[in-house]
Amino acid sequence: MKTAENLGATALPLDEAHPHGYVTKTIHWLSCGLIAYGHVNALGSVWQLLDPTVYRNEIIFGLLLLAVFSFRLFWTQRIAGVTRLPATSLKWEQTLSRTIQWGLYASVFGIILSGFAIAIGFSVSAAAFNGGFLSASIGLHRFALGVLPLLLVMHVAGALWHKFVRRDGVLESMTGKLPI
Numbered sequence: 288m289k290t291a292e293n294l295g296a297t298a299l300p301l302d303e304a305h306p307h308g309y310v311t312k313t314i315h316w317l318s319c320g321l322i323a324y325g326h327v328n329a330l331g332s333v334w335q336l337l338d339p340t341v342y343r344n345e346i347i348f349g350l351l352l353l354a355v356f357s358f359r360l361f362w363t364q365r366i367a368g369v370t371r372l373p374a375t376s377l378k379w380e381q382t383l384s385r386t387i388q389w390g391l392y393a394s395v396f397g398i399i400l401s402g403f404a405i406a407i408g409f410s411v412s413a414a415a416f417n418g419g420f421l422s423a424s425i426g427l428h429r430f431a432l433g434v435l436p437l438l439l440v441m442h443v444a445g446a447l448w449h450k451f452v453r454r455d456g457v458l459e460s461m462t463g464k465l466p467i
């Protein structure tokens with residue numbers, strides 16, 4: 288049988304995913320938790336930024352998200368490797384998976400940067416709420432917030448596809464061994 292001996296000390300069949308390292312797994316699930324926290328605690332209206340405590344918490348959360356996702360991007364691109372899709376996975380699976388992963392990064396960075404732009408625009412002049420800069424930032428923020436859940440549904444569907452159809456250990460590469 289062909290093995291992935293070139294991937295590391297543990298030889299695995301080429302049609303089975305090699306596990307992600309514990310740093311990648313930790314950042315992945317930490318950022319998953321941060322996204323869930325951000326969703327639950329999302330502001331209902333931009334006017335809530337008039338409260339200095341809310342304003343400060345939004346900035347701190349945005350900076351934390353930026354730090355975690357920037358480190359994650361650096362770590363997976365430069366150190367640990369992005370994907371564990373087996374070498375035998377189909378071309379369309381690789382392309383779709385990569386496109387969705389880049390889309391997730393783009394929408395998360397889009398949310399963070401447009402959020403900072405809203406905070407800057409709001410602190411410069413809340414009265415200019417309908418001004419071009421602020422309304423463009425709010426438009427981008429809403430767009431990225433709308434796209435992220437769609438990409439996450441596709442991302443999780445992809446994980447389930449690998450678990451139940453391909454049965455190639457891609458889901459387990461990020462979760463560790465599962466009971467089923």
Ligand code: HEM
Nearest residue numbers: 315318319322363369370371372388391443446457458461
């Ligand atoms: C229940 C939720 C989730 C499941 C089951 C899941 C599952 C997975 C799996 C199995 C991989 C490995 C794929 C591979 O090796 O090619 C992965 C990677 C990845 N996931 Fe998730 N994921 C979830 C939530 C999230 C969230 C909330 C985000 C970000 C907003 C995210 C972004 C990514 C990215 C960007 C990668 C590529 C590796 C990296 O850059 O860290 N995932 N996910």
